[in-house]
Amino acid sequence: MTALSHRARLLVAALAAVALTGVAVVSVRMAAGAGGTDATPPTQANLAEGPRLQVLTNGQLSVVSAQDPGGPRTVTAVRCDRAHAAAHVVVCLRPVEALRTTQLVVLDRDLREQRSVDLAGIPNRARVSPSGRLVAWTLFVDGHSYATGGFSTQTGILDTRSGQIVKSLEEFTVARDGQPYRAEDVNFWGVTFADDDNRFYATMSTNGHRYLVEGDLAARTVRTLADNVECPSLSPDGTRVAFKAAVDGDPGRGWRLSTLDLASLRATALSETRSVDDQPAWLDNTTLAYALQREDGTNDVWSVPADGAAMPRLLVPGANSPVFLSEA
Secondary structure, X not given: OOXXXXXXXXXXXXXXXXXXXXXXXEEEEEOOOOOOEEOOOOOHHHHOOXXXXXXXXXXXXXXXXXXXXXXXXXXXXXXXXXXXXXXXXXXXXXXXXXXXXXXEEEEOOOOOEEEEEXXXXXXXXXXXXXXXXXXXXXXXEEOOOOOOOOOEEEEEEEEOOXXXXXXXXXXXXXXEOOEEEOOOOOEXXXXXXXXOOOEEEEEEEEOOEEEEEEEEOOOOEEEEXXXXXXXXXXXXXXXXXXXXXXXXXXXXXXXXXXXXXXXXXXXXXXXXXXXXXXXXXXXXXXXXXXXXXXXXXXXXXXXXXXXXXXXXXXXXXXXXXXXXXXXX
């Protein structure tokens, strides 16, 4: 990256003082073609006003205007492998050691650390409930790929108000097809929360199946709803989940981005035909965002209509972990 002008450096410093107290930031414009960066003077209209998107840029927490997602972005010094945010609460999963140790960090709207939890495993998924009260995480604890059978995950939930921690959803009582179910191979991943801070959805894997489950946090129960549903994401209106469906039920063949109507349990495959190995995010009730990896290993954020009626488009080049941040 070339050196910023004196005027640009002053403006970046001002943005840091106003919007991200105590956190170092720079502004960059990402090149849509190659994922590189070109220095450009940031503008407050792009970075400080209106709705925004939070993403990770080369593992650093970043913010970009929702009106100009391919334009200038604020890149902070906060490093995460996975991140999510809601209601001015940010969750960050970051490795602390080279192998199998992760720190879950909860940050406020100014990116000041509020709480941290040391976990054993490799960062995989993270979610914050709409109110900001609940935080969920998934770690790989054995194996590193959903496409193989030799992996194991651990998924937990933190109540940021009470401090109560569910270390693993495997502690919950399971009902499969309406009947009590227990098995040693049960795994959970990809939590998404309803707006009541109690109900949630996740994937449960067992006996070769990957089920969408609905969970009750207070009752510590989950029940299966549908098969071949991975990494669900609940729509803002609570009527649908977006998810990745294994092609012909075989993760080795990749995943098709889809939505599921919770009332009818009818699935709709979306117009994105490339394999999406991500937990999608709803930008609103009509549009989804997700990360796709290029051949060189870098990521781009794409968006696609949730009704399958239009083609996907590049949203934020050189980024992953998208989440919509409202003006409130």
